[in-house]
Each structure stands twice: as C-alpha cells, then as structure tokens.
Amino acid sequence: MKIHEVVAGQATEMTFTTADFEYRGKLKAEVPADFTLPGVAGFKLNHPVNRPDLFDEVISFVGASYFRALGQGNAYGLSSRGLAINTGLSKAEEFPRFTGFWLEKPAPGAASTTIYGALDSASVTGAYRFVITAGIETTVDVTARLFFRAPVDELGIGPLTSMFLFAAVNRSQFDDYRPQVHDSDGLRIVRADGDVIWRALNNPKQLASSYFAETRPQRFGLHQRARDFADYQDAEAHYQQRPSVDIEPQGDWGAGRIRLVEIPSDLEVHDNIVAYWVPEKKPAAGDSLELSYRMHWGRLELPDTEDRAFVAETSSGVGGAAGLSTPPDTRKFVIDFKGGMLGRLPAEDGEVMPVVTVTNGKADITTLHKIDGTDIWRLVVDIASESGAVCELSAHVAGYGKKLSEIWMFQWVKP
Amino acid sequence: MTMTAVVSIHSPDGTAAPVPDVARAMVLGRLPDAPTQMPTQRLVRDAAPVSFLRALFFGPLGPVGT
Structure with a gap:
C-alpha cells in the first residue's frame, strides 16, 4: 500500500527504502541498501497511553482491511476489518483491502489524529475516515463511504474477528492446564430499548451462525469479561489483557441483523469468531452507502452503578x-x-x-x-x-x- | 473442506425463532477451502482514480445516511 502524509490539506507520498527497516539473518546480506520500496504492508501509530514518557502502540493497520487497537493496559487480541463481504456463505468470501492511506499530521499535543483509507475489492470501492483518540478506552470514529460495482449477498459493517477456544462452558473438550483460552467470551448487544443481550460464545462442533434482528441498536461488540490472570493461567498470552470492542452506531442505521459466526476450532492460533452488522437492504451494483460508527477499544468493564446484573x-x-x-x-x-x-x-x-x-x-x-x-x-x-x-x-x-x-x-x- | 452449519434466527422481540429453510440454505453446503486465507484474486482495474478519492477524502463529509 501507499502511505501519504497530509499537511495543511496537501498530500505527499511517503517513500520508504530498505534503510527504514531492519533485516536479520541472511536477508541482511541479500537486501540492497537504500532500495526504494514500491509500498509497505501497513503502519502503526504510537501515543502515550500507559505512561507519559512512553509512546505505546495504539493502533495498527496491516493486511487486507484488517486493523486493531489498544486501550490502557491492553495487549493485542481481537481485530476489526474495514468491511466484510459474503462471510460464511456458500460461496467464497471476498476480502477488500486498503490500498492507500492518507495520514493527517497531528499538531503537537493533539488528542486525536485523523487518517483516511482507500478500500478496494472486486465488488466495492470505498473511502474511509478514521479519527483515533487514544486513552483508557481508545476510540476510533469511522466514517465509510462505499460504492458498489457489483451486488453483494451479505455486507458486514463493523466486522470484528476474534478467538474463542474454550472456557467453563466447553472446558471438558480440551486437555489443557489452562482454565480458559479466548480473546473474547461474549457478544454483547445493547438493544434500542436498553435491554442487554449477552450471548456467551461457543466453539461449536459444527459451523454455527446466529442472526439477531435489531433496529437501531445502541451498541454491539465482542467482550472479554474474565479479567484475572487466574482465569487463564497463561503467563505468555495474558488473555486477561485482551481488549473488548464495542461498535456504537452513529446516526440511524435502521433495521438489520447482527450476525455471529462461530467456526469449529482446535487451536488458539485460529480466529474462529466473527460478528458484524448486516443492513437490511442488500446493495446492488451502482449503489452507494455511507455509515458512521464509533469503536470503543479497552477493558470496557461495567461500572458499579449499572442497574442490571x-x-x-x-x-x-x-x-x-x-x-x-x-x-x-x-x-x-x-x-x-x-x-x-x-x-x-x-x-x-x-x-x-x-x-x-x-x-x-x-x-x-x-x-x-x-x-x-x-x-x-x-x-x-x-x-x-x-x-x-x-x-x-x-x-x-x-x-x-x-x-x-x-x-x-x-x-x-x-x- | 465440506461442512454443514447450524443457524439460529432471533426475531426482533428477542426470542429465538424456528430456523427457516431459506436461512439454512444460505450457509449449508460447501464452504470455500481455507476461508480465512487472504485472497489471491486479481483486483479490478477500474478502481476509483486518485482525483476521485481525493475529492471524497478532502471534501466535506455529509450527514450519515446520504
């Protein structure tokens, strides 16, 4: 992908050479010095989140339309995508990718930074704006403008990709010293009327799909509720630090469905959980669509003042x-x-x-x-x-x- | 990899409804091999030109739902 820096409304392509990277082993001798690269795989942004003197990694965009972010005290876990197309249907899934980014240079001390991304795939092209504000809970305000070249059977907005191998609900299926292994343990939906659904995640024997019909949901997301080391006993993965993510629609999303896909898995390296919003209207060729949502990345623990258990x-x-x-x-x-x-x-x-x-x-x-x-x-x-x-x-x-x-x-x- | 799937549909009142055949038909059948792999398909060449994208990026973003 190409990356551009935007200063005072003017975009300048950022060029990278082999001198910008560290090559180890035999690659060190094989890679020419100062070779201008045609593009890069992605990028990450750093900002002080945990200590004032350290620039922690806050968000990274790398691979197709995948990106993931961190709040205070988090370690990387689940990921998001710009868009999901035909996930888990009887035909091949389509993976749009970001082909270019434009990064606005933030003023010193700015709380937020803005980046723009161009998304492309066989069925759709799109322009994305991300406004990123790092903190205890890192927020990413996403605005997506999509233009469809072809009809799409199932469009997935705000897709989240995570992993659930086992917990107390299916512990007996795994011979493992750890009590739980997952990046997320539930799909949480805050309905328009304020009711809250907690769909405990599963690692099913068969591919499983659940559709939750909603109109103007307040939020939905994949959460990691178990927050103690003792819940996992994993001194390397530290699953207790993995972020939860909420998608908070902005504006009127109307009617649609929240889809949860659970894929059978026997290893924790496989992301086997997907959740996203499916608009009621299927896009046709020539259609355009604009949607905005705020992503909340962090521990997202409920306050003690919460009315509901x-x-x-x-x-x-x-x-x-x-x-x-x-x-x-x-x-x-x-x-x-x-x-x-x-x-x-x-x-x-x-x-x-x-x-x-x-x-x-x-x-x-x-x-x-x-x-x-x-x-x-x-x-x-x-x-x-x-x-x-x-x-x-x-x-x-x-x-x-x-x-x-x-x-x-x-x-x-x-x- | 061939795999069958189970589907649940939750109606707007929050209750689980019987699984309609139409929904089951959407996911039953053959899944693509290694569906989580990255695609190798060729991207279409008529991608939006840079000037078009720039207009999108730097023009004012309108209200949601346009």
Whole structure:
C-alpha cells in the first residue's frame, strides 16, 4: 500500500527504502541498501497511553482491511476489518483491502489524529475516515463511504474477528492446564430499548451462525469479561489483557441483523469468531452507502452503578444432581449474574424469579439462588432435548416488574 | 473442506425463532477451502482514480445516511 502524509490539506507520498527497516539473518546480506520500496504492508501509530514518557502502540493497520487497537493496559487480541463481504456463505468470501492511506499530521499535543483509507475489492470501492483518540478506552470514529460495482449477498459493517477456544462452558473438550483460552467470551448487544443481550460464545462442533434482528441498536461488540490472570493461567498470552470492542452506531442505521459466526476450532492460533452488522437492504451494483460508527477499544468493564446484573460466568456440564446417577439426554447450564440492583437484594427476596426459554428442548430443572457472601445470583438449568436438535437458550432474572439482569443466550446442539 | 452449519434466527422481540429453510440454505453446503486465507484474486482495474478519492477524502463529509 501507499502511505501519504497530509499537511495543511496537501498530500505527499511517503517513500520508504530498505534503510527504514531492519533485516536479520541472511536477508541482511541479500537486501540492497537504500532500495526504494514500491509500498509497505501497513503502519502503526504510537501515543502515550500507559505512561507519559512512553509512546505505546495504539493502533495498527496491516493486511487486507484488517486493523486493531489498544486501550490502557491492553495487549493485542481481537481485530476489526474495514468491511466484510459474503462471510460464511456458500460461496467464497471476498476480502477488500486498503490500498492507500492518507495520514493527517497531528499538531503537537493533539488528542486525536485523523487518517483516511482507500478500500478496494472486486465488488466495492470505498473511502474511509478514521479519527483515533487514544486513552483508557481508545476510540476510533469511522466514517465509510462505499460504492458498489457489483451486488453483494451479505455486507458486514463493523466486522470484528476474534478467538474463542474454550472456557467453563466447553472446558471438558480440551486437555489443557489452562482454565480458559479466548480473546473474547461474549457478544454483547445493547438493544434500542436498553435491554442487554449477552450471548456467551461457543466453539461449536459444527459451523454455527446466529442472526439477531435489531433496529437501531445502541451498541454491539465482542467482550472479554474474565479479567484475572487466574482465569487463564497463561503467563505468555495474558488473555486477561485482551481488549473488548464495542461498535456504537452513529446516526440511524435502521433495521438489520447482527450476525455471529462461530467456526469449529482446535487451536488458539485460529480466529474462529466473527460478528458484524448486516443492513437490511442488500446493495446492488451502482449503489452507494455511507455509515458512521464509533469503536470503543479497552477493558470496557461495567461500572458499579449499572442497574442490571451482568453475566459473569457461563458453565456447563452433565445434567442431574451431583453424586447421583446421570439422567440421559440432559445438560446442565450454570449462569452467574453479578452486581446491579439484583446483587444488592437479600437471598430470601421473594420477588426475584428466573425467566428461561428453550427452543427445541425443555428446561427440566431450574433453580435460582444467591451465593452466600457475594453479589452473585446463580441460575442452574437442566436442558433436555433430542439428539441433533439445535436448542436456543435464553435466560434472565426478573423482579419488581422489570428485568434485573442481562439476557443470557446460548446456542446448544444436543450431541 | 465440506461442512454443514447450524443457524439460529432471533426475531426482533428477542426470542429465538424456528430456523427457516431459506436461512439454512444460505450457509449449508460447501464452504470455500481455507476461508480465512487472504485472497489471491486479481483486483479490478477500474478502481476509483486518485482525483476521485481525493475529492471524497478532502471534501466535506455529509450527514450519515446520504
């Protein structure tokens, strides 16, 4: 790609030579000195985020339309893309790429910097503006103008790409000393009416796809909620530092669907999770589209003042009562709701009740109780179904005429 | 790699709906080999000229939804 520097409205191409790079091993002798390169693979931007005397890496753009950013205390995890086209359909996915960038030179001490990107692929060309503000939560304001050369079956806006190998919900499938391995553990959707969906991620046996019909959602994103080293016990990967990302639509996005794709995976090097917005209207050749959204990169932990309890953990295992014979065809799901007004209610509160729905199965046993000495209410549900059934599970805690928790969701295929 | 897929559709009221055949048809069937690999396809040559892109970049960006 070509990179240009923009000063006072004038763009100048930045040229790079082999002298700008470090070549090691036998390449050191083979690469000519001061050879002008036809382009570069990408770039990164640095800004003090964790200490005032260090310029930390904040964002990098490299590879097709991929980019990723960091907030304070983060290490790189999930990535985003400029655009997704025909992801996970029955035909080949198309990968647009940024072919050029224009970087506005920020004034000394500026809080934000602006870059522009040209996107290109067989079906679409586009102009992107990114306004990047580094901080505890790094924000990226994205404006995309897209021009379609060809019809697109499924357009993915604000695509996020992550990894979920295992956690307490599927721990038994992996012989690994670590309790959890993932860059993200849930898809969080803040609906237009304020309801919050927490779709716990899965590493399914079969390719899995979930569509969430939404109109003007407030936010959606992939989150990493487990934030302690003990959650992962990985002294190299430090999964507890991986950022969460929210996509906050700007303006009226109208109706569409948030799509979640979960790809079976047996290794953590494979990104197997994808989430993006699919506009209701399919673009046709000659169409143009402009969309804006704000990306939030950081820990994105919920404040203590949050009204609703949030899903702190999703676990699963064989159904039935511990210590007794295992009933056939059931699986136990354990959902911990933490904090919020629910967490401040006493264990004996009579108003609090679980609301559980199961599609293609039934809830055999449902219990809800507060764990002593904590602000956690534990919901335990045994689900029964037939072999091969695709069960959609949904649960929340209600009381006093309203939802007291997020809406937990999970897709389970009965083996 | 050939793989079948499972699909869930969540209706606007937040409940899960039965899986329609049309949605299933979208993802069932043959997936491209190594779908996560980068493409090698040739990019079309009629990409927007630089002057056109510059007008997009440096002209005023209009309101959302134009």
